[in-house]
Amino acid sequence: MNIIxxxxxxxxxxxxxxxxxxxxxxxxxxxxxxxxxxxRLRNWRPFPFPPKRLGAVVLTHAHLDHSGTLPILVRxxxxxxxxxxxxxxxxxxxxxxxxxxxxxxxxxxxxxxxxSRHAEPRALFTEADAQAVLPLLEPVPFHREQxxxxxxxxxxxxxxxxxxxxxxxxxxxxxxxxFSGDLGQDSDLLLPAPEPRPEAGRVVMExxxxxxxxxxxDPLEILARAARETLGRGGVLMVPSFAVGRAQxxxxxxxxxxxxxxxxxVPMFLNSxxxxxxxxxxxxxxxxxxxxxxxxxxxxxxxxxxxxIEESKALNRRRGPMIIVAGAGMLSGxxxxxxxxxxxxxxxxxxxxVGFQAEGTRGRDLLQGRRxxxxxxxxxxxxxxxxxxxxxxxxxxxNGLLAWLRNGPEPKEGVSLVxxxxxxxxxxxxxxKAELGWSVQxxxxxxxxxxxxxxxxxxxxxxxxETG
Numbered sequence: 153m154n155i156i157x158x159x160x161x162x163x164x165x166x167x168x169x170x171x172x173x174x175x176x177x178x179x180x181x182x183x184x185x186x187x188x189x190x191x192r193l194r195n196w197r198p199f200p201f202p203p204k205r206l207g208a209v210v211l212t213h214a215h216l217d218h219s220g221t222l223p224i225l226v227r228x229x230x231x232x233x234x235x236x237x238x239x240x241x242x243x244x245x246x247x248x249x250x251x252x253x254x255x256x257x258x259x260x261x262x263x264x265x266x267x268s269r270h271a272e273p274r275a276l277f278t279e280a281d282a283q284a285v286l287p288l289l290e291p292v293p294f295h296r297e298q299x300x301x302x303x304x305x306x307x308x309x310x311x312x313x314x315x316x317x318x319x320x321x322x323x324x325x326x327x328x329x330x331f332s333g334d335l336g337q338d339s340d341l342l343l344p345a346p347e348p349r350p351e352a353g354r355v356v357m358e359x360x361x362x363x364x365x366x367x368x369x370d371p372l373e374i375l376a377r378a379a380r381e382t383l384g385r386g387g388v389l390m391v392p393s394f395a396v397g398r399a400q401x402x403x404x405x406x407x408x409x410x411x412x413x414x415x416x417x418v419p420m421f422l423n424s425x426x427x428x429x430x431x432x433x434x435x436x437x438x439x440x441x442x443x444x445x446x447x448x449x450x451x452x453x454x455x456x457x458x459x460x461i462e463e464s465k466a467l468n469r470r471r472g473p474m475i476i477v478a479g480a481g482m483l484s485g486x487x488x489x490x491x492x493x494x495x496x497x498x499x500x501x502x503x504x505x506v507g508f509q510a511e512g513t514r515g516r517d518l519l520q521g522r523r524x525x526x527x528x529x530x531x532x533x534x535x536x537x538x539x540x541x542x543x544x545x546x547x548x549x550x551n552g553l554l555a556w557l558r559n560g561p562e563p564k565e566g567v568s569l570v571x572x573x574x575x576x577x578x579x580x581x582x583x584x585k586a587e588l589g590w591s592v593q594x595x596x597x598x599x600x601x602x603x604x605x606x607x608x609x610x611x612x613x614x615x616x617x618e619t620g
Contacts, residue, residue: 153327154600154610155356158200159183160571161597164360164510165191165217167571169331170201172611173323176302177201178208180319180331184220184251186484188512195221195276200598200615203230207301210235212333213316214243214396220251223281226288233290235300237307239315239440241291242433243396248286250426252279254485311336311346312546313397314434314441320350328352330563334571335548335556337366342401342434344442346548349560354601357557359572359594360508361549362580371543372414375405378504378539379415383473387500390536392488392515394481394546398507399427400434400452401544402477404443407451416473422455423464423478423487458487468494472501481507483514489527492534501536506543511573515540553580554587566591568601 153173159166159181166185171178185191203225211219211234222234236244255275263273292298294307294317302324307317312334322328330352338345349355367374382389393399399422409415422428431452434441441448455477458464464487467476479486483505495501509515514525519540524533548556557567567590569577577594584592595601598616600609610616 153323153325153329155329155354155568156600156610156614156616157570157595157597159185159194159597160217161595162574162577163187163191164571164573166194167212167218168221169356169570170610170614171303171321171329172614173302173325173327176323177206177611178210178301178303178321179206179225180210180321181212181218182209182222182225183218184216186217187510191512199225199228201613203228205613206230206232208232208235210300210305210319210321211240212310212319212331213313214240214247215313215334216247216251218334219244219248222285223248223252223277226284227277227281232288232301234285234288235290235292235298235305237294237315237317238291239433239437241289242436243315243430244289245286246426246429246433247396248282249279252277252282306350308350309344309347310334311340311343311548314343314437318346318349320352329354329356332357332556334358334360334546335553336546337548337552340401340442340546341404341544342397342441342443346556349556351561352563354565355557355563355567356595356601357553357567357569358547359553359569359577359580360547361545362553362569362572362576362583363550365549365551366542366545372405372409374541374543375506376409376414378502379406379409379475382500382502382537383416383418383475385500386472387498387502388472388495389475390488390491390495390501390503391475391477392481392483392503392505393424393427393477393479394507395424395426395430395479397546398481398544399424399477399479400431400448402506403431403451403455404448405544406475407447407454410454418473418475420455420475421458421467421477422452423458423467423476423491425459427477427479428457428459464490467491482509482516483518483525492525493527493532496532496534496536499535499537503534503536503538505538505540507545508542508547509540550580550583554583557584558588562588562590566593568593568595570595
């Protein structure tokens, strides 16, 4: 068996791994590169293999950095099944169709404003491209072994977001590899802890937080304190949020805090059409969630949904005290930017960042101390209060990753680390070596991770040089 990382190596984005054995080949994840421009440009490169040679695609979860180039793969000739968990089946149409619309809108805007070097800027993929993916999706329940393109694959719950999975892959010879996917926190408000790690010959593991631990202070109290201080000034508390998982977690948190009297009762808004729609998907999979019956429904009702653009503009004309949860979580786009333009110049207001901020995002700029941002073509100096607290990360931290790894047999072929910035991945490598004494490496893009020294290497139709 050959395992070839084609993304999310040396970075936290663009997750995709080619797995081959004999004539069989599948792709685990097919993610979009996001963040820094040099990463985004990789999305335009051709796949280093003919897509039609794949027997199947297997997705760990619905986030675009794991699924967002499926429309390109299908457009370029892939016609096989795409295996997903049942919740992922419900989430993917929302994310992929929205991404296609955004790509088309960006291309039109670039042409109108003359931003592009091309006379006719084109979308990376269109909404029609995304629509073509949907008939290929095939749901597979957790723990049920599925034949997939000459391999056997099994999903195990990973936490992180609704439907996220660890994926165990086994070939016809019995060689096996476990892909951790993105692992959630044991203490997540919304989702149960990741399931114990099943046995496999090699573990390919995420390392997003490989060099640090989450804040040990109660996240609800930190959130309550920020809310009380801001609302006490009559201000607006702005919380950027991802639409999947984070928005629903924040809804739960604010609902509980108001119900317990730990924050004032003020208007609360969820300004993200996608998050509103995704909330409905969560309500359709309550058996996968932690909250008691009815609590999530009440929490989502407590945040008034803001659907239309007109409603969003009207919200900007209001004044505090109030709470606004809006996309996007790293300030990479979305309606939160309009709120920053409306409320960012008032010291009474607060911008609270509550999760991971990737390289190349406005959120990372603020984390590193900048207070001016480029928003919609102009520089904006923020005079509001800015807090960056890692309260509701969807990823396990350094201790959580090590605990998950420890809770299972030593993989005879070792551990390979992906989905982490170089410093985080190397820190986790050193920690695993020191604590467990296991063979561990940081994966490199395009370099195969053979399960045995006598493996014949990747097939001739894989052009590894294309991946560098």
